[in-house]
Amino acid sequence: MPGQRWVKVPIGPHSPQWTTVRTERTVLAVVHNLTAATRLLDLLPLVADDPRVQVVFTCPGSSPFSGRTEEWLHEREMAVIPWSQAIQVEFDLAISASYGGDLRDLLAPLVVVPHGMGYNKYSPGNRKSEIGNRKSVFGLSSRWLLSDGELIPSLIVLSHEEQLTRLAAAVPEAAERALVAGDPCFDRLLAGLPLRPSYRATLGVTDTQRLVLVCSTWGPDSLYGNDPQLIRRLLEALPLDDYRIVVALHPAVWDAHSRWQLHRWLAECTRAGAVVLPPEEGWRAATIAADLVIGDHSSLSFYAAALGRPVLLATAPAHAVDPDSAVGRFLATAPPLAADLRAAVDQAIATHDPATAAEVTSLATSAPGESAPLLRKAFYQLLALPEPSAPARLAAPPLPPAAPEPVAAQLVQVRLDLPKATVTRHPAELLRQQSVMPPGAHLAADTTEPYRAWLDLAEVVLHTHTPVTAAWVAATLAALPSCQVAAGPLDASSWLAGTRDGRLFRYLADGLTGRLAASVLRVAGDLPPELTIEVGGRTVQATRK
Incomplete structure (x- = not known):
């Protein structure tokens, strides 16, 4: 298997005699799965663009969706080391976008950032927390933050103050290590807003068409898990020349069922004119381009609402999320998708007022547009290096890597x-x-x-x-x-x-x-x-x- 043998460059005691650039610090990116990989790539340029810093990647293998993660990293020509080596080498900083695995064994200050829109879902298995009788929330409970009573992360990055409030209630000792630094993913969405016409053109949307984005998280309670025929029914209901349907499925759906299988299941929809986005990229551009989003309890649905897009919920499993979280509050207020699909779509677009959801969607970030400077400052403090002189910025999403096939x-x-x-x-x-x-x-x-x-x-x-x-x-x-x-x-x-x-x-x-x-x-x-x-x-x- 690729990556099982220990690597000699760019890290290790003898690497200086083989490497060309004499870097001053080494950062380890801990990649649990493809979802975490894409979120890490939002923020890693804040350190990776600095020639004083070498970034290497590792996959702990703890996620059930990590099957192709290491291969995915290799395909993008990143420096990948096996987990067995990663936990025996000292790094100046480690950054993870998820919990799970033996993170406590890392020999580096550990920063953990969310891999979605904050922390909303209950932990797998819905185990009760140690405080009270509440279910534990993934990323905001002792199950994930403590090992033998000791805090695992050196820095816990949160996107909004409301998450800090819930963290302090669940694990009080963790609050002092928390940093509310905004949301780099949402900031990239904001940066891409001026490119909306370009995103729409790339997705094959004409000036008179409406783009309907269908998004689904993973699991049986998700939109696609609950109703895999919904995309087909939308294609039946919405005329080709009036609407463009784009589909974005959570990377875990692809990882669990295989890309080949998903393409077979969706082949009929693709031939019928739907644009099926790859799991790595494209969903952000499509969210910006959308006139309407049909979704579930995914981060994408919330991001779309925070951008001012109308959102209809095909499913809203309240039992899967913390009701006090941003997504929990959103599920309680967002309108459901009605049975008459075309009427529901047209009415939602015609009557939408972003102000009605503003109180909830404002929970996306406490620092809109500011995550890049806040995160870079924190990273460089832990690296004990002065920050680069250039302003810290995050890139707008690229043009979507998928276009519609002709409907023959x-x-x-x-x-x-x-x-x-x-x-x-x-x-x-x-x-x-x-x-x-x-x-x-x-x-x-x-x-x-x-x-x-x-x-x-x-x-x-x-x-x-x-x-x-x-x-x-x-x-x-x-x-x-x-x-x-x-x-x-x-x-x-x-x-x-x-x-x-x-x-x-x-x-x-x-x-x-x-x-x-x-x-x-x-x-x-x-x-x-x-x-x-x-x-x-x-x-x-x-x-x-």
């Missing part, structure tokens, strides 16, 4: 008022499990459609990857008996469409308009000289040649 088969409804037409499109993929065609709809399929049945059933067949000819039109109509219109681009600005009775239509149109005009031709049986099409809040035009 669509159910198209056309309402005629020639020379105008209104078009509504839904993904045909969803008919695999529900063979009920929307009223007045026909099937339009691209020649890239992998499901042969759609091509056999399609009344409109489109070829958009290379220019078409009259011969292609005739051959396609002959090969596919259900096809009534075959169409595709002649060049960058014009299209050719043919009907089963041998008529050919040439019209000026871009890619979207060309597709829509072919469906209008199927319903109308002809194309007017000037065709105006309303679709998804936009107006496009096609002109006969």
Whole structure:
């Protein structure tokens, strides 16, 4: 297994003879799982960019979701050492974004930061705390903070004063080691707000579309655990040209079930136009880009509300979180997702007032925009080094690493008022499990459609990857008996469409308009000289040649 052998560089007694840069301090990043890794990478640049500091990584292996963590670190070309070596080497500082494992064995001052929006969830197993009869909260109870009566962390980083209040009540001796330093993850969200148009464009959102972000934490009480078919029902309810659906699942969902399995379970939704984000990155950009978030008791749901986005809760398991925590209070006040999905989405967007949730969402951080200088100051005090002269800053989230796949088969409804037409499109993929065609709809399929049945059933067949000819039109109509219109681009600005009775239509149109005009031709049986099409809040035009 990679990482089991002790490494000789960049740490160890003989490393100076092999390394090039003579660093002054060494920092150990303790990575329990992928969630913790992404949170550590929010703040590690505060020390890692300093040539006086060498950062190395280790995985204690205590998390049930740590299976690929070490491999993930290696893939990103980080210096990784085995846990057995990490607990026998002295470091100037260790930083962890979780508890668990033998952190007490580390030979370094230990800083622990949250791996979510503060500390909200009860500890696994819902064990009672030693004080009173309250359930213990992960990260704010003696189970995690003490070993043989001694405090494990040298510094406990909290994002809000309310967490300090709960910590002092649960483990009074730990309060003196706490630092309320804001939330670096939320500060990165704030830094990315000006990039909202760019995030939306990368996710394939048009100026008239609404982006609905579906997010889920892990476990059976989560959105995805409780109702894995919700994403599919949203795709059924929300027309393609009016909405873009983006899915963000907690990294633990991917780690527990495997990426291969999740991609298989979500393949139908991806083909239907949903953007499924990878677990490492993209959710922050999507949260900023969203018009609405449908979520659960995840940190993402709370972050979205704190950014002013409307949030509907598909599930709200109050038994899983401390009711006094920020997320606990949020679950008690946020509106639930109603059964009529489109009406619920539209109403939530139209009536949302961020001020109604401000009292709760203000609990995201006590120091908005200030976590970078506060954390760097604390880190360098423990390192006994003067801080770098440049201001401490955190980066805005990168552009999301996922874009929508073309929806190759669509159910198209056309309402005629020639020379105008209104078009509504839904993904045909969803008919695999529900063979009920929307009223007045026909099937339009691209020649890239992998499901042969759609091509056999399609009344409109489109070829958009290379220019078409009259011969292609005739051959396609002959090969596919259900096809009534075959169409595709002649060049960058014009299209050719043919009907089963041998008529050919040439019209000026871009890619979207060309597709829509072919469906209008199927319903109308002809194309007017000037065709105006309303679709998804936009107006496009096609002109006969």
